[in-house]
Amino acid sequence: MLFRQIIHEDLGCASYFVADRESGVAVVVDPQWDVDPYRRLARLHGVRIGHVLETHNHADHVSGHGRLARATGASIHIHELAGAEYEHEHTRVWSSTIAAYDGYVLVTPEYNNAAPPVLVNALNFLFHEWANKAVGLVSYGVDGGARAAAQLRMISGPLQMADVAYSVTLSLFTHFENFSVLKPDARATASLTTTLDQVVAWSAALAPLRAASVR
Numbered sequence: 332m333l334f335r336q337i338i339h340e341d342l343g344c345a346s347y348f349v350a351d352r353e354s355g356v357a358v359v360v361d362p363q364w365d366v367d368p369y370r371r372l373a374r375l376h377g378v379r380i381g382h383v384l385e386t387h388n389h390a391d392h393v394s395g396h397g398r399l400a401r402a403t404g405a406s407i408h409i410h411e412l413a414g415a416e417y418e419h420e421h422t423r424v425w426s427s428t429i430a431a432y433d434g435y436v437l438v439t440p441e442y443n444n445a446a447p448p449v450l451v452n453a454l455n456f457l458f459h460e461w462a463n464k465a466v467g468l469v470s471y472g473v474d475g476g477a478r479a480a481a482q483l484r485m486i487s488g489p490l491q492m493a494d495v496a497y498s499v500t501l502s503l504f505t506h507f508e509n510f511s512v513l514k515p516d517a518r519a520t521a522s523l524t525t526t527l528d529q530v531v532a533w534s535a536a537l538a539p540l541r542a543a544s545v546r
């Protein structure tokens with residue numbers, strides 16, 4: 332058994348790297364934002380990081396658990412009684428707003444081929460609130476914003492959201508009057524109807540997974 336403590340000078344917390352050499356599996360407890368030290372330790376000792384334990388229950392605590400899980404394929408574990416505790420009031424409001432719905436339609440403009448960072452940040456700020464829910468995409472811009480929508484589809488994967496196939500792309504040239512007043516054509520309206528129908532159907536279909544999920 333290998334045990335290492337790693338101190339985070341900036342936050343005044345500690346994390347732990349615990350590895351079982353026989354099975355070749357390591358666990359990281361409360362990883363800091365910079366996950367390289369854990370990956371180096373795993374390489375050095377020839378083990379793989381299979382699990383991440385998070386004991387900081389306030390979910391807006393700066394933690395590397397998501398980054399480490401993405402980099403290694405490890406599973407993240409929190410205690411089932413932990414619940415969602417956030418440190419900041421604005422996160423609590425955002426969390427309860429999102430938690431209250433079973434599906435979403437994200438409406439996004441496109442800037443320089445991407446979704447606005449503020450929207451990406453709002454998505455990344457939460458995690459379990461999005462899980463096992465459906466999402467539809469409506470984008471707009473001079474080119475219709477299809478790349479912003481594609482970017483949001485990528486983000487919806489790790490957030491465990493099911494992005495429906497249909498989407499609506501609105502061009503400022505053809506679906507707006509004077510580039511400002513929305514005037515969708517019949518095709519855009521039909522796409523919106525299909526998108527909404529899919530979001531509703533998939534949100535309902537995912538209800539058993541939401542009911543079964545333990546946070």
Ligand SMILES: Cc1cc2nc3c(=O)[nH]c(=O)nc-3n(C[C@H](O)[C@H](O)[C@H](O)COP(=O)(O)O)c2cc1C
Pocket residue numbers: 440441442443444445471472473474475476477503
């Ligand atoms: C700096 C800048 C970059 C833009 N890049 C894109 C783009 O890559 N694709 C697109 O479809 N529209 C692009 N647009 C057009 C915007 O999407 C459009 O102005 C839209 O109305 C902005 O929405 P908002 O005013 O709700 O933020 C860009 C506009 C600006 C000012």
